[in-house]
Amino acid sequence: MKSYKDLSPSLRTIMTPGPVEVDPRVLRAMSYPILGQFDPEFTELMNETMEMLRDVFQTSNQWAYPIDGTSRSGIEAVLVSVIEPGDKVLVPIYGRFGNLLVEISERCGAEVVLLEKEWGTVFDPQEIIAAIHREKPDIVAIVHGETSTGCVQPLEGIGAACREVDALLVVDAVATIGGVSVQTDAWQLDAVIGGTQKCLSVPSGMAPITYNERVEAKVLRRKTIERGLRENGPAATDAVAAGKPVASNYFDLGQLQDYWSPKRLNHHTESTSMLYALREGLRLVLQEGLEERFDRHKRHEAALVAGLKAMGLTLYGNPTCKLPVVTCIQIPEGIDGESVRAMLLNSFGIEIASSFGPLKGQIWRIGTMGFSCNQKNVLHVLGALEAVLLWHDAAITSGKALQAALSVYAPKEEELPC
Numbered sequence: 001m002k003s004y005k006d007l008s009p010s011l012r013t014i015m016t017p018g019p020v021e022v023d024p025r026v027l028r029a030m031s032y033p034i035l036g037q038f039d040p041e042f043t044e045l046m047n048e049t050m051e052m053l054r055d056v057f058q059t060s061n062q063w064a065y066p067i068d069g070t071s072r073s074g075i076e077a078v079l080v081s082v083i084e085p086g087d088k089v090l091v092p093i094y095g096r097f098g099n100l101l102v103e104i105s106e107r108c109g110a111e112v113v114l115l116e117k118e119w120g121t122v123f124d125p126q127e128i129i130a131a132i133h134r135e136k137p138d139i140v141a142i143v144h145g146e147t148s149t150g151c152v153q154p155l156e157g158i159g160a161a162c163r164e165v166d167a168l169l170v171v172d173a174v175a176t177i178g179g180v181s182v183q184t185d186a187w188q189l190d191a192v193i194g195g196t197q198k199c200l201s202v203p204s205g206m207a208p209i210t211y212n213e214r215v216e217a218k219v220l221r222r223k224t225i226e227r228g229l230r231e232n233g234p235a236a237t238d239a240v241a242a243g244k245p246v247a248s249n250y251f252d253l254g255q256l257q258d259y260w261s262p263k264r265l266n267h268h269t270e271s272t273s274m275l276y277a278l279r280e281g282l283r284l285v286l287q288e289g290l291e292e293r294f295d296r297h298k299r300h301e302a303a304l305v306a307g308l309k310a311m312g313l314t315l316y317g318n319p320t321c322k323l324p325v326v327t328c329i330q331i332p333e334g335i336d337g338e339s340v341r342a343m344l345l346n347s348f349g350i351e352i353a354s355s356f357g358p359l360k361g362q363i364w365r366i367g368t369m370g371f372s373c374n375q376k377n378v379l380h381v382l383g384a385l386e387a388v389l390l391w392h393d394a395a396i397t398s399g400k401a402l403q404a405a406l407s408v409y410a411p412k413e414e415e416l417p418c
């Protein structure tokens, strides 16, 4: 019989836009004993997780809970639950993940209206607001932080415009949650999807979401008596279906919220170890403090950017809309981007990312997210990148990158502002 080696993954320095390194306390949480999903000790952990998610999403929404699946499962759950076949969905796109919103919306039977912006830039919110007034969509779906281009879309004002035409605003904040401020209530976002394996620094496998009463009202309109009855008996018969039924069982928010409510109506089996991990990850985020955490992400971004520029590299994208947690670099003329990435991995144990579609082979992307976002990693990636680029005979300035980054971390006396 074939025998397999012990599992022993290498210790990497992960500087990609996810998955990123995970705090040992989160990994430890995943190794704790299993509890039954209706054990009061476990449902208490579920309730605490909901409480902490409200803080991280900056909302007083009743509903804030994880979908079991990767981040796109959260996107899919929200979209399949709010889009009724024939609904008009406006999707402003400025990168790859905007296309994911289009794809999922189309599969839900939506009439999708696109608004497109050149990659590396974002929309002026006024352009989106004008399109909302013109198109009067049922739903607007947009990405907050585009990991494919390293850009962040300002959302202020869009939520208010949606309410004027009675549209729901759905936001993919997968890349930003826990690293960049996502103000669900202040920006009037109706549903927000977060990710675990990016700035929350929890393994991939859950998608925290939150949504308000406007979304809930639509979801409940689509709940049928028969379906509730079939799985859970008469207790589930309080809703009357007037809308078209949700085409998915696993992702039906109407059923999921019954599961997360005090009713605890049986749906799927909650992913015990992932819930432990998410709870511990959220606890660490709140222990650090949201503002402190956002500031930490900006500080390490500043050091990384200073180092890259000192090396003479050119950043990709409009700097006025740069996403603090992803830095995109133009691959210098004549350099094989994949060869550089391979040497970083094989010789230094560092992973950085390439990109997609039109940017494939054009840029590298360096993530500074969550537990990976620290001084040791930033200095390590700058030193290694300089060495690997010199090895590849790239025309860069040597000897300056680490000094520039160190100056951001510990400015010398004469560099301090007076």
Ligand SMILES: *Cc1c(COP(=O)(O)O)cnc(C)c1O
Pocket: 017, 018, 070, 071, 072, 073, 097, 143, 145, 146, 147, 172, 173, 174, 175, 195, 204
């Ligand atoms: C990573 C990412 C996703 C997809 O996440 P998965 O966990 O791979 O499903 C969606 N949107 C954005 C903006 C992302 O960065």
